[in-house]
Amino acid sequence: MEKPSGTKEKIVETARSLFAEKGYKSTTTAEIARGAGFSEGTIYRHFNSKKELLMECVIPVLQKIVDSTEHYLEHYPNQEEDLRSLVIKMLEMRLQLFQENYQTFRIIFSELLFSEDMLKHYMEFIINQEEKISGMISQIEATEEIKRTRNYMLFGMGQVMAIWMYLNFMKWSKADGMEFSHEMLNISQETFLPDMADYFLYGIAGVSEEEKIKFTRGEG
Amino acid sequence: MEKPSGTKEKIVETARSLFAEKGYKSTTTAEIARGAGFSEGTIYRHFNSKKELLMECVIPVLQKIVDSTEHYLEHYPNQEEDLRSLVIKMLEMRLQLFQENYQTFRIIFSELLFSEDMLKHYMEFIINQEEKISGMISQIEATEEIKRTRNYMLFGMGQVMAIWMYLNFMKWSKADGMEFSHEMLNISQETFLPDMADYFLYGIAGVSEEEKIKFTRGEG
Amino acid sequence: MEKPSGTKEKIVETARSLFAEKGYKSTTTAEIARGAGFSEGTIYRHFNSKKELLMECVIPVLQKIVDSTEHYLEHYPNQEEDLRSLVIKMLEMRLQLFQENYQTFRIIFSELLFSEDMLKHYMEFIINQEEKISGMISQIEATEEIKRTRNYMLFGMGQVMAIWMYLNFMKWSKADGMEFSHEMLNISQETFLPDMADYFLYGIAGVSEEEKIKFTRGEG
Amino acid sequence: MEKPSGTKEKIVETARSLFAEKGYKSTTTAEIARGAGFSEGTIYRHFNSKKELLMECVIPVLQKIVDSTEHYLEHYPNQEEDLRSLVIKMLEMRLQLFQENYQTFRIIFSELLFSEDMLKHYMEFIINQEEKISGMISQIEATEEIKRTRNYMLFGMGQVMAIWMYLNFMKWSKADGMEFSHEMLNISQETFLPDMADYFLYGIAGVSEEEKIKFTRGEG
DNA sequence: CATGAATGAGTGTTCATTCAT
DNA sequence: CATGAATGAACACTCATTCAT
The missing domain is CATH 1.10.357 (Tetracycline Repressor; domain 2)
Structure with a gap:
């Protein structure tokens, strides 16, 4: 069922960690992308918005x-x-x-x-x-x-x-x-x-x- | 001792209301200024930073x-x-x-x-x-x-x-x-x-x- | 090695011209962006600060x-x-x-x-x-x-x-x-x-x- | 001929010192006023503009x-x-x-x-x-x-x-x-x-x- | 003559989002 | 699928100048 690439999971994991540490508003999509090892664009391939990712x-x-x-x-x-x-x-x-x-x-x-x-x-x-x-x-x-x-x-x-x-x-x-x-x-x-x-x-x-x-x- | 102008108080009141409603990060200094009936610059005459106002x-x-x-x-x-x-x-x-x-x-x-x-x-x-x-x-x-x-x-x-x-x-x-x-x-x-x-x-x-x-x- | 897009070079060229003409302090990042034909945000993708651009x-x-x-x-x-x-x-x-x-x-x-x-x-x-x-x-x-x-x-x-x-x-x-x-x-x-x-x-x-x-x- | 108050002189002296140290653009009228021991308004009583003071x-x-x-x-x-x-x-x-x-x-x-x-x-x-x-x-x-x-x-x-x-x-x-x-x-x-x-x-x-x-x- | 609160246009900088490659 | 350059609206903050007192 699940895509084996794990990209989405990696992004969610990174985002969760950063949102928890610094708060939703204070975390930038750039930070999440960097932390997950992907580009910012990739986030928006998997999620329609930052809110959805949250x-x-x-x-x-x-x-x-x-x-x-x-x-x-x-x-x-x-x-x-x-x-x-x-x-x-x-x-x-x-x-x-x-x-x-x-x-x-x-x-x-x-x-x-x-x-x-x-x-x-x-x-x-x-x-x-x-x-x-x-x-x-x-x-x-x-x-x-x-x-x-x-x-x-x-x-x-x-x-x-x-x-x-x-x-x-x-x-x-x-x-x-x-x-x-x-x-x-x-x-x-x-x-x-x-x-x-x-x-x-x-x-x-x-x-x-x-x-x-x-x-x-x-x-x- | 204090000037009775009440500008500072008005700003704090407005800021408190907005911070409470939308959160600190999601409240802009522009909103506070508008809500208090002053210009943004006035906020910074009374407070050194948004954080200080918080x-x-x-x-x-x-x-x-x-x-x-x-x-x-x-x-x-x-x-x-x-x-x-x-x-x-x-x-x-x-x-x-x-x-x-x-x-x-x-x-x-x-x-x-x-x-x-x-x-x-x-x-x-x-x-x-x-x-x-x-x-x-x-x-x-x-x-x-x-x-x-x-x-x-x-x-x-x-x-x-x-x-x-x-x-x-x-x-x-x-x-x-x-x-x-x-x-x-x-x-x-x-x-x-x-x-x-x-x-x-x-x-x-x-x-x-x-x-x-x-x-x-x-x-x- | 370098991307041939030339964006960075265009920005530097424009900035140099404006800094020379009006002085560093009197030149705004908005002017540089406009002059280079990019948005202000683009300047900050290539340089961390105005000073660095200088x-x-x-x-x-x-x-x-x-x-x-x-x-x-x-x-x-x-x-x-x-x-x-x-x-x-x-x-x-x-x-x-x-x-x-x-x-x-x-x-x-x-x-x-x-x-x-x-x-x-x-x-x-x-x-x-x-x-x-x-x-x-x-x-x-x-x-x-x-x-x-x-x-x-x-x-x-x-x-x-x-x-x-x-x-x-x-x-x-x-x-x-x-x-x-x-x-x-x-x-x-x-x-x-x-x-x-x-x-x-x-x-x-x-x-x-x-x-x-x-x-x-x-x-x- | 000269006003004996010396206010103007004090302002000019302070301004000259600050302009020399930090540059004209980087010196604020507020700094000059503070340094001279007067209020900002006083500067504008004696000079029509910052440029004139320069x-x-x-x-x-x-x-x-x-x-x-x-x-x-x-x-x-x-x-x-x-x-x-x-x-x-x-x-x-x-x-x-x-x-x-x-x-x-x-x-x-x-x-x-x-x-x-x-x-x-x-x-x-x-x-x-x-x-x-x-x-x-x-x-x-x-x-x-x-x-x-x-x-x-x-x-x-x-x-x-x-x-x-x-x-x-x-x-x-x-x-x-x-x-x-x-x-x-x-x-x-x-x-x-x-x-x-x-x-x-x-x-x-x-x-x-x-x-x-x-x-x-x-x-x- | 002096004040200092108030202004508002503007300052460098940020950031979620888009899109051509 | 993934990229990253580009965007543009917004952001916190600044400052020369004004004006009622």
Whole structure:
């Protein structure tokens, strides 16, 4: 099906890397051409415009994620797992997603605010993802473990953004000239995922299942 | 001391509005000048560069917020209030902040990834804000109501981003041509703030104070 | 090796002509583009900056002269010629140089005072030329015909500037609106070169070889 | 007659200094105003245009020189002096002129080629000066000491240019970053003026008065 | 007399896009 | 398929000049 020349792929790869690093507007087609080892004209043989090239850097990645999530979620909830392990797995998956597609998400988050196209594609992606999750959630909800679901989506997206920020702090603290580190922000890298899971499940003041049991027992 | 002509202010206002709407790179100095009702040359009498004008759109606002937060937090924790009311107030304050300075934060969040300057200024701001909050938090922590503090900052920032997203969804759903609404995203506008407070305090599965008491009592 | 399109050459030619006529600063890239029959963007495909274009108008010409002088001087001193003929030839060569590269030297002499780059390139050129001449001079010096060599270089450069001025006076006196002519300046065009040679050899009061012989003989 | 405020003078002084250093085109009225300690508007209260200010930097200086030369030449030729001393005095006067009005002459020589106005004023100046000199010369000519007068003016101007170059070499060799020095150019600072006088009188090969006498005597 | 904010035409330079080869 | 020269509209920024105060 695919042309074996790989020209288009090379261009997209280079463009994605540059868009992520410098931003869409600040990246020139000349830079992309140079980076990909082709001439500027070649870009326009494969893409009608710079904008189209931008979308081509993003959409297939989102689709790939959609597909792989499908597969991922099909297998997991079947297993006998407690809720906390499930949440950790879910957060882990999100972190991995961001890590593996860091450039793509940098592009998305920076273009989102100014490109209706980008916004639409990203919202579709989010809604697709959330539908899957909420399916899972409602199953668990039935077990009465989950106490709150109203406005859940915004809360969930906040958690996801926390993961995104975590990843960026890691990258920044490795970069030169940055004065703030994760120590400064009181971020413990080792316990990040289970901690986030606990916040997700019990907030800053909630009582965990074990504690609830303890409370109950203790009173007996 | 200052000339009351207001030229500089007019330019900053226009620039902020345009930067927020279209992005820094996509806004031309010509547009700003036209929008402000001055000639392009006038911009450069007041600012050395477009970049300087950008920072002028952002820094004073952040500073203003820093100052007002100082004042805000000084008064609240003294009052006899339960934790939940306090958290709601805090989230309310954040939402109000984003609402009142929507343009400024749009600029910040879009430039953050590509401008070291912007990142530094915003990190300073965040750290300043978090220090104040965490001061408040640690007071409460002593009352043993708060169970989790490790990696708190990232969690807190996730909450803030949830508020930011909420605000954006509200704006988008009012905008033309947007196909998704808050209903579609299962967002209940009426209960948003208390819901977020509950998530913040007890997560999706945590037991609230009242429930805890109920549990405890019920067992007796 | 080179593309025969000649675009670069056309641009350089036009730029040289305009720089010479109006000065570097007073010539706009738009004028150059228009004059060369290209768009402004084309200039910047071939040159990184206006400054680079300026240097490209000058350096190859100087190099060409350096090369051709090499060749010129290799052949002449071998011939049996008296000093006066040699000096006339040399001055002739200088005049020809200025005539053939009039625009280039106008640019050099006008930019010299304000551009360190230009100064350095021109000094290298001068020193290169003077080394060749002084080699010739020292050969002749051995014949005891030459009486003075200290500070020779400044004197020689003064002579060269006299030739440069002569050329300019010729151009000016042909131009419209100029009130002074070469008659007014007591310049005889017909005898200019031999006269300059005599000044160079014997100054305003020196006795020429023939006269010296005459004096010597006459006393006998 | 003159306003005692000195504003105009301060502006002219500053402008002359800047025009000389950076060139007319590269100097902005804003710089001049700042340097003079006035506002830009003030410049235009005293001068109709930047061009007028330029001419004001030059013309009075030339006039002052014309006047002082008048006085200078009135007194000298009367004295009993040999031709060589007279020539040295003349060259000395030229060097002093250039030194004392270095900035002015830098401006003249750099604007000459592109400004008809400047050229006219400078030519008038030169012709005025040359008339005085040639008056002096023709007196001496009668004594039969001077052998060559045809095309004298160009030769004389060449000498003047040699002096101008000498002065510039001195300045450049003191400046930072200049790789060439007067040693490199074989310039002996100590004997410069008498050497130039000898070149002026006897060229590189001419016999000087003493030598002529020696020749004559020697034969006896 | 002095100011300095404002101007607007223009400055060198950039860049997405086109097209003949 | 690929090229890269050419475009031209736009870009951030400059500057001599004006004028209300």
